[in-house]
Amino acid sequence: MNRFLLYFLISIVLLIALELLSVYFIMPFPGSQLGLDADDPSQASLGRVELAYWLHTNIGWLRLVGLLFLFYPAFRLLVKPVRKWYRYVAGGLLLLYSVVLYMVNQEMMADQLFKQPIHKRVVPMSENKIPLDKLVIGFESVGQATAYPLQLIGYHHQVRDTVGSQPIMVTYCTVCRTGRVFSPLVRGQADEFRLVGMDHFNAMFEDKRTGTWWRQATGEAVVGPLRGQAILDLPARQMTLGEWAAEHPNTRVLQADPAFADEFERMKSYDRGLSKGKLTRRDSASWQPKSWIIGVEQAGFTTAYDWNELQKKRVLxxxxxxxxxxxxMAPDSASFGAWNRRVGTQVLTFRYANRQLMDEETHSVWTWRGHCTAGPLAGKRLAPMRRAYQEFWHSWRSFHLDTKRFNKP
Incomplete structure (x- = not known):
């Protein structure tokens, strides 16, 4: 083989590998993310994320060096008399590299696969078109409430909004089933974020000012100048739109952007865990990687609760x-609440019987929302537990390694 063709082949293969590796470790390609049964997946996968970040931040000069090495053998193949098929091979590989360069930096970029709303509409309930049985992430601030349907934010991955004069960033990762609302302030300044990829199947965002990559499930900066810091996780709740609207009659609701009708259609069964894709479809058995759980965090301690058990017993x-x-568990078997059982100096124990939620200490009757409607404690309300999330079991255990499993040794 002509030595200049050999140099050309080596250079072009390295360039193609460079482009592919720059996205391979942070996108769901075969083998790119660690298995769900890894002993310490959040740490084991971090080396891959660090490599991806290094490639991301150095891709410019690496690409330039590769092109410089490519230039000389390409020039010799063009000006020197060589076999015609050498030039055909070289031309074909250059075309292949051009296609890979375009695909990696346009079509395969996370923020191009999952785009932000073009026409964002947040309307009052009187103008709402979202069905009441759809799950939403609800957020309230200074008396104003807004609901964000999972079917919509699950595609967008993030939606920016202002609720009660507070800027927020509503995020969702369908592969982890994690809904979080964050303050977009970084070091006291409002920043812009873009979806950059995933870390052990969880969405990552890149801030515009420093280029740091942030993990969606925890709000923690995993690589970059601000590594180790975290953006503020704001209290939000997940339930059906009907239940949220019953609590907040004046709520606003995010509407579907017509520009993404096809994408939303593919998400229509996600609420019920019936997605066709294996990364987003629910496992109906308990304590499997894709089983639904409720994860609760309090004072640095975490516990996971089996969704199936809560649906069966109605109270835990x-x-x-x-x-x-x-x-x-709400009567619709889709909405849930997490509450502090302490009322004044008394700690209550709850049971569900005869389709009623009662406490054993005073036999008062309560709603699933933590409101006492009858009995000695009528009018009392339970305080909400701030950090309680429904998500896939693999996600919760990945980022809460010391978590306990309720009723499990």
Missing amino acids: NDVVGGEPLVLT
């Missing part, structure tokens, strides 16, 4: 981080 009593907790 526990203690997390020294605080007495009760999880409640």
Whole structure:
């Protein structure tokens, strides 16, 4: 083989590999993300993320060096008399590299696969078109409430909004089933974020000012200048739109952007865990990687609760981080609540019988929302537990390595 063709082949293969590797470790390609049963996946995958970040930040000069090495053998193949098929091979590989360069930096970029709303519409309930049985992430600030349907934010991955004069960043990762609302302030300044990829199947965002990569499930900066810091996780709740609207009659609701009708259609069964894709489809058995759980965090302690058990028993009593907790299931079997069982100096124990939620200490009757409607404690309300999320079991255990499993040794 002509030595200049050999040099050309080596250079072009290295360039193609460079482009592919720059996205391979942070996108769901075969083998790019660690298995769900890794002993310490959040740390084991970090080396791959660090490599991806290094390639991301150095891709410019690496690409330039590769092109310089490519230039000389390409020039010799063009000006020197060589076999015609040498030039055909070289031309074909250059075309292949051009295609890879375009695909990697346009079509395969996370923020191009999952785009932000073009025409964002947030309307009052009187103008709402979202069905009441759809799950939403609800957020309230200074008396103003807004609901963000999972079917919509699951595609967008993030939606920026202002609620009660507070700027927020509503995020969702369908592969982890994690809904989070963050303050977009970084070091006290509002910043812009773009979806850059994933870390062990969880979405990552890159801030515009420093280029740091942030993990969606925890708000923690995993690589970059601000590594180790975290953006503020704001309290939000997940339930059906009907239940959210019953609590907040004046709520606003995010509407579907017509520009993404096809994408939303593919997400229509996600709420119920019936997605066709294996990365987003629910495992109906308990404690499997794709099983639904409720994860609760309190004072640095975490516990996971089986969604199937809560649906069956309707109420679960526990203690997390020294605080007495009760999880409640709404009549629709899709909405849930997490509440502190302490009322004044008294800690209550709840049971569900005869389709009623009652406490054993006073036999008062309560709603799943933590409101007492009858009995000695009528008019009392349970305080919400701030950090309670529904998500896939693999996600919660990946980023909460010391978590306990309720009713499990």
